Amino acid sequence: AQKITQTQPGMFVQEKEAVTLDCTYDTSDQSYGLFWYKQPSSGEMIFLIYQGSYDEQNATEGRYSLNFQKARKSANLVISASQLGDSAMYFCAMRGIIQGAQKLVFGQGTRLTINP
């Protein structure tokens, strides 16, 4: 079974600094996908970035990048030049095929607070 672990329940960062949010995963699948979502206080889950298990390059999307280390089964999210609006919950998720259907398994999340 797939499992996602986010070991940082909360992080506090000064504005404009870079921040790394940790995510480790466990799966026996050869093909899988990893996602990061942002959940602001409004509650909506916002898709940020995706990394496929066969992708050779680390994914990047604007200020977001994914530090994918397949051998260590980690997929850390890096946010460069943090902004006050980055304060939110961040969830790492893994896509797997369970009983023939694509499903997402989520970690418990990390609450990121950006201080001015």
Next chain:
Amino acid sequence: SQTIHQWPATLVQPVGSPLSLECTVEGTSNPNLYWYRQAAGRGLQLLFYSVGIGQISSEVPQNLSASRPQDRQFILSSKKLLLSDSGFYLCAWSGGHGAPADTQYFGPGTRLTVL
């Protein structure tokens, strides 16, 4: 572009009352649809998913049910709410063209409080 709607945004219901939450998707056809529940300060738990009209799969035993009467409509229901049904309910869809590998896109959510 595709959009996903959920209503109501918030709901306060007494124990034992019925429930109906609605989710609709615009701008796409034959999406995969999902219902998740999020307890306060926790991650998301998948409740139901659907790959087509009338096709519903349940992830966890519970007193909730789901239905998909139309291609882009997904409904979460209960005949009698329990206190433990309180939480934040999120609907999601996937299957968009050009989206990376079945990315799920979420609606704004419904915050349910059962008293």
